[in-house]
Amino acid sequence: MSFQSTVLCSTLVKLPMNDFDLVHRRLSSVTQSAPPVLSVLPTRALVDEKFKVVVENLPPGSPVTLHSLHQSEDKDYWEAFGHYISDHRGVVSVAEDLSFGGTYTGTEVMGLLWSMRPVPGSRAGIRLRKKNVCTPMLINISVCRGHLAEGFRDQCPLASVLIERWYLAPGVRRIDISEKGVRGTLFIPPGPGPFPGVLDMWGGGGGLLEYRSSLLASRGFASFALEYVKPGEMEKADVGLSYFETAFNILKDHPQVIPDRIGIFGFCLGSIVAMYLVTESNVIKPLCCVSVGGFHFVLHEFTVRGIHKLTVKHFNMIRVDENNHQIWRDIGPEILKDPSKKLNVEKINCPVLLVSGHDDQTMAAGENAEDLFRRMKATGKEHLLTSLQYPDAGHQIQPPFSPHYRASYSMSNAQKVMVLWGGQTKPHSDAQEDSWKKILAFLQHHLYSRITPKARK
Template identity: 35%
Template sequence: MSRVRNIRKLFSVVTSLPTIIRFSTSTLHMSNVQLSVTPNEALVDEKVNIRVDGLPKNGPITIKASLQEGSLRFSSYGCYTATDEGSVVVGEQKSRLGTYTGIEPMGLFWSMKPEPSCRQNVRLLKKDITKPIAVDLSVLEGHLSWEDLFDPPPQPLATVNVLRWYKHKSVRRERVVEGNIRGAIFTPPGPGPFPGVIDLFGSGGGLFDHRAALLASRGFCVFALPFFAFEDLPKSLPDVSLDYLIESTEWFAGLPKVKKDGIGIIGLSKGGMYALELCRQVSQIKAVVLVNGVSFYSDVPLKYSKGDIMNSEFKFDKMITTPEGIDIKECYKPTDDEFIKAWESEASVLCINGEDDGSLDYKTNERFLELVPEDQKHRFQLIKYPRAGHLIEPPYTPHCRYSFHKVFQFDFLWGGETKGHSVAQEDSWRRILDFFSHHLNGKQTLNNSVSKPASKL
């Protein structure tokens, strides 16, 4: 009887072996998959190398990227097929499906979009640049769809966390409370003085300092200058004073840490209008960059102690309502007299425009350059990007096609196609750095900046 029991026990163990073997094989398969990102900590405008090893020969995988900023979550994904050696190198192999396709080394970053459970009419903005953007990358088995990635998310084969910074750790950020002047100044390491740049954003108001932090990480002393809807500054756009902007610019240009042979200024959208007018008013400004910037007096009269400057008429009947938001590019039809005569200054001007901008017709800046006198045209340049929208940000920032405008209280159509917009962001950033470096005698560029080497952030 005992022999029978022993035989039955042995038979039971043997018949259970396939289950044990299958479980062990699965565990071994998962533990062999390795996901690496080099460097895994870098500035947001730097490329990284993404590689997966330990995969089955020619096995299908999906790589997903996710981040959370406040209550918002953004994700992206690409579908790849492993090589005969069981590897996927994102910078060398094609994504077959996903939020991007083809060989795109940084596609997982610039193609991010809001997850299905989140509001879709949002723009990814880093509010606290003293902290990095934390991106989670994961490897998933098979070629998955967007819907497959959520609710519930599949179990990853491997994960890694990547940190992306706007502000290099060696860059110093200081709050500005100087009389009426408000904002934030970013200073690179070292004794200086440094080439100085003022950074202006648009009609949303408030303080945006992510671009200023990144410029400072590339060797410039940068003043992020808000002009309304921030602390005790005016609450609305009609109350913005040119006197305040002039005072702020002259104060910054006089700082010991800023080089004395001229400063630059960069303005997005409405900020471009102020940038152009300031170069007429402040002789220290030697270089101006407009990023889909307004080159004429727009929206409301510009308050000025020497006499208010009247604005071009906004044609409300030309507003177009689309499923994604309001398209206002046909609402601005300035006359030649309403363009800002920036050629009366000594500044050089670089205009960067997206041809698919839903907020500002790039043809207005074409007309602006046509009005520049022939003997001054050498100081003006217009770069156009055919599939880019309005919000051209630093490289690899997720494309925002439309979002809720907190001042006007409805969705704006910013335009652009994700891939073309990404190309514009990467190319224009290089041009901006080179432009400021050349005209402000800066010696630090993309190839010689405080961020080198990236692994030592």
């Protein structure tokens, strides 16, 4: 009980009975004058951790809008919002209550993150990806009176909280790598080590992306984010098998890495490279492989530029949708019509985890996963394959709670084009959350489970 209400109650015994209603109104006024309280816990966490959002001290049955806002490193604003009604106690709990409208509906604990979209009037075709993992994503969570769908900047929120979302856990070390012609960034988990290692390769957009590797290191794996093609320069990238073998060995030889406990993680073009290493390299022997959003084939002379040339030969298979977004999904199946291009599954000798969305409009990864399983079953190697397939997920399966973008600009043949990645926001986001848990469990099982005490020293 507050100090004010205590004073009023002590006064009550001295008043005549006919003044009771007056005191009751004064008590009600004190109670209702308490401002709404917004809490977000934890306010500082890794990006794959959930938070709880609760609003208290609202009038019962009040319509309110919870709103999230983030300014990216490219200075673009992203937002999400949900419409709620407070319960009989004047409380809204995002983990328990329904959103009746907004960028997401239903009971969605993390809807204020995964349903983020560019604010109205933003540049077309943008995507949200963290560049500097040494700083957090800052997100402002606020609560506004009424059910709003626009004009949030013109509102004076009832309450707001600034939260931090990190890819890099405290104690993770970031090490620039530039040796033997190889470029990238190595992330070492906190603690004495040594640790199992992961060679992490992104897609054909090029450049050095560190956010997944830093998150893997935050979860206990020494992760090497590899740069192997400059942005928009696939056609010039004379990078072959030896480059990736050298990168693998740099990771293996690091004193904080257990040399016989290394896996490979590839997305998009990186998944093509990963599976090629698993089947064709005579130099390295990864312990396991994670492939996200890829189709898999072999080339007589394997280079990134060679992959680009083969893809360009089938650019006649590119279609456009009603929004003039490019659809690339038919290129992979067309390449694999040539039996000589199919991956030699008999050479797969380590566990493989395939993650694919059936609405992938870029790589037809779902069809590829089914074909790969049939061929591995025919050779008695299906026990090495685990396939996670998500019906309404698209190509860009990212770490959990990352905003979904169905289409965005990408570089193709040195030109900027709008590419359709696919996916529906809610099921795609569910796929990101579910697959990340299973990817970490897969890596934990195959890279950690058989470590002997001697190997840890």
